Amino acid sequence: MKDTKPAYTVTTEDEHSAMLEVVGALMKKGEANVTADEKLHIRAMAEALMAYEKVAYPIPEPSTFEEFLERRMYDMRREGKDLAQTLGISQAELEMILWEDKKPNAALLEVIKEKLDIPVEFILHHA
Known part of the structure; x- marks a missing residue:
């Protein structure tokens, strides 16, 4: 060898x-x-x-809060139900946020920032 x-x-x-x-x-x-x-x-x-x-074949950076959550799910190799559990919300609530049917409240944004390590500037600008 x-x-x-x-x-x-x-x-x-x-x-x-x-x-x-x-x-x-x-x-x-x-x-x-x-x-x-x-x-x-x-x-x-x-x-x-x-x-x-x-x-x-560059992967574009997420431009929306929902895209950022989906990217984090992919990076963490987690499914929706696992991410929802990590965030302390139901899978249905997570899906509503991902589909832009519901905006996360301030408490959930804080949990998302902490658990998913999303920069606060991104959250303030996009959420």
Whole structure:
């Protein structure tokens, strides 16, 4: 096994597609059938793919309070019912807030700020 980590870069959509095919072919072999060297290459290619995707397909910052809550749910890998429980509200109430049918009250905004680490400036501007 080599001591150096392989390095890859992806700068075009064609390179991205080609590297995805290579990674896919290696992964189809199955974890038990991939060598240690191939695992290093898969990891390095995956990092190059992710770096390219971050630039080529940026995820826009949330522009509404509801989008920010949805992003936090995704970042925390939580479902609505889990987030509602964390915030101490019902799932129905959370859904009403996410669908913009209901505005959160000041007490809930404070809990959201604390539990979800949402900047107070964002809350004041968007909620």
